[in-house]
Every structure is written in structure tokens, then in C-alpha cells.
Amino acid sequence: MRAAIAGASGYAGGELLRLLLGHPEFEIGALTAASSAGSRLGAHQPHLPRLADRVIEDTTAEALAGHDVVFLALPHGHSAAVAAELGPETVVVDCGADHRLADPAAWQEFYGGDHAGTWPYGLPELPGQREILAGATRIAVPGCYPTSVLLALAPAFAARLAGPDVVVVAASGTSGAGKSPKSHLLGSEVMGSVGAYGVGGVHRHTPEMEQGLSAVAKTPVRVSFTPTLAPMSRGILATCTAPAAPGVTKESLRTAYEVALKDEPFVNLLPEGVWPATAMTYGANTAALQVTLDERAGRVIAVIAIDNLTKGTAGGAIQSVNLALGLPEELGLPLTGVAP
Ligand SMILES: NC(=O)C1=CN([C@@H]2O[C@H](COP(=O)(O)OP(=O)(O)OC[C@H]3O[C@@H](n4cnc5c(N)ncnc54)[C@H](OP(=O)(O)O)[C@@H]3O)[C@@H](O)[C@H]2O)C=CC1
Ligand SMILES: CC(=O)N[C@@H](CCC(=O)OP(=O)(O)O)C(=O)O
DSSP, rough: OEEEEEEESSHHHHHHHHHHHTTOOOOOEEEESSSSSSBGGGTTOOOOOGTTTOOOOOOOOHTTTOEEEEOOOOOOSSHHHHTSOOOTSSEEEEEESSTSSOOOOHHHHTTOOOOOOOOOBTTTTTHHHHHTTTTTTTEOOOOHHHHHHHHHHHHHHHHHHBOOOEEEEEEEOOOGGGOOGGGGHHHHTTTTOEEEEEEETTTHHHHHHHHHHHHTTTSSSSEEEEEEEEESSOOEEEEEEEOOTTOOOHHHHHHHHHHHTTTOSSSEOOOOOOOOOOOGGTTTOOEEEEEEETTTTEEEEEEEEOOTIIIIHHHHHHHHHHHHHSSSSTTTTTOOOOOO
């Protein structure tokens, strides 16, 4: 299979290429971007020496034509026009937000502009989603924060152990914001400090979390989400809480998660008493998850760590593509992290 990567000079593009180089079914075709077109990949992704001499092209339909799979790792709003020029025989994977939301009003409120449409959502661990992704030719890769929150709370909502008022506080590494220069990402702003941003129900991942959790719960779920920026390059640690349903105990909660996750290759329910840390998932397509009941507050507490660029973007994208193409879901994806 030949795969093209649009946005090859960016963080998501670089992680897609790192993983595809280790995938036995893929060869790497066109590499495209915008301002870096005409330069060699080695100038932008020096950690990928096997591709260092490849020349980046402009992102055009001609450059992306003739591939089995096209990964779009472009800024929001740029995917729909490119995808429209690619035929239905090509599997098109949008790592951006353009095709994640089903509700045009939510798109309008949080992103603005015209809604591009809705594609099958690339989170195979959600109930029924593997069947939807099998044979799909268009895939919307979830946002990195929604990936963490949906993985953390879906088992509780599927088992009806949690109520619909969710609170999430999550820390992300700076690569979540992409590679283009931004003053709040300067080393002098980020090093030695953790700060909140997007506070007060305004972060654009909020409706995506509500969409996914409401579908699992089969009732509307509200999410109050506060992101924070942490002085690390990769990783998300999300603490997700929801009211415990009447009668829930620590034991019933643990059992529900064990049952829900026993066959999940990438979601690791940690041994009791071990709490997730981002380092556990560095460079791996895994999630490290722990759950308990706060008996005093009557709330389910799920804490999850992922690598935002791996399970949170590129690894999750390839996992969904494996399913779409009828390949083993785990093919080419790292199941183990790096420690210490
Ligand atoms: N970083 C993360 O953790 C996650 C990112 N995503 C999504 O993945 C997408 C890419 O993000 P990320 O890699 O972080 O961003 P970067 O800023 O690191 O990279 C953006 C890439 O898009 C290219 N590009 C920019 N504008 C255009 C354009 N008009 N036409 C064609 N190419 C263009 C850039 O090329 P050039 O360098 O030549 O300008 C670059 O290759 C975004 O939609 C993001 O939301 C999703 C989940 C997590
Ligand atoms: C640290 C940081 O800035 N993170 C980004 C989210 C990155 C991501 O997954 O989002 P999209 O694919 O939806 O862009 C943010 O909060 O906007």
C-alpha cells in the first residue's frame, strides 16, 4: 500500500511517518506541505533519516493522487477541499477537526465557518465503532484531548455507572499546539510552569467529548473541560470525574472496567493503586488508565495518560486505517512505552 502524507513537515505528519516506516504494509509516497514545499524532509524531521532526502511537494490533488491512503495532517479548515478531489477508492484520513462533529451548530459555535461534514469517527474502542470503521474510506481522527476523555469514561457510561455531569482537567505537552511559532509556547513561558488556558467551556474539544460520551451513555452528557499546558513535549494526563450512579462501589466500578477493557489491545487498566503518568505511554499507541470511586464526593474518578502524537493522533489514525483496510488492528503500532 502506498500512503501520502499532507502536512509532512508538521508534528502530526512527522509522527505518522515515524510509525509508517515501521509498518509492514506501507510504503511512503508523496510528502506535501505548504511553506516548506521544495525543501527536503530532513530539514524538518531530522529524526527520520531514511526519508531525509525526500523532497516536499505542494499540497495539490495531483501530488496526492494514485495513493491507497492519504493522511491529511493539515490545520483546521484545509482538509475538506483536498479530500473532495480524491476519489472514493482512496482511504482519506483527516487528522484535523473538520469532519469530527455531527452537529453543524456545534461546529459553527466552536470553530466558525461552514461545516465540512461528518466522517466515521476514528476511535475503535467506542462501542460499535470497529464495525463502522471496517471498510471505511473516510476517517475523522479524534482530537487528542477527546481521545483521552472518551477512553477514560466510556466504560463507566456504557455500564451506566456514571451520571451526565462530567468534569475534566487535563494537562498537555506543547506539541499538542503544533509546530508553528506561538508566543505562549516560548521556552521562557512554558519551562518550569503549568498554566490553564481555554477555561470556561470554550475549548473546541468540548463538543467532541460531549458528542462521544452522549452516544455511549444514550443520554445527553455535559462536560466542563479545563485544559492546562505542561512543560513537556509530548503527553496528556486527563483527570475525568462524573457523579457515581446509586449503588456503585469501588469493586463494581473496577469490575466494569476490567470487563470492558479485557480485549482492548491499546488501553491498559493499570494494577490497583498504580496511577497513570505520561511517561508510561511515550511514543506508544497506548493509554494508561486507572479508575476509582471517591466515596466522600460520590464521584467516579478516571485518570488516563496518552501520548498526544501517538494514540492521540498518528497512532490512532493508523489503528483506524488498519481496521478500514481489513488488516490486524495492532499492525505496525507500538504497544510498549519507553521507561524511565
Ligand atoms: N499536535 C497534536 O497533538 C495533534 C494534532 N492534530 C491535528 O493534526 C493537524 C496537524 O497538526 P500539527 O502537525 O500539530 O500542526 P503543525 O503546525 O506542526 O503542522 C502543520 C502542517 O500543515 C502544513 N500546512 C499548513 N498550512 C497548510 C496549507 N494551507 N496547505 C497545506 N499544508 C499546510 C504545514 O506545512 P508547512 O510547514 O510547509 O507550513 C505543516 O506540515 C491539525 O489539524 C491538528 O489539529 C490532531 C490531534 C493532535
Ligand atoms: C496543547 C494544545 O494547545 N493543544 C491543542 C489541542 C491539540 C489537538 O488535538 O487538537 P486538534 O486536532 O483538534 O487541533 C489545543 O488545545 O488547541
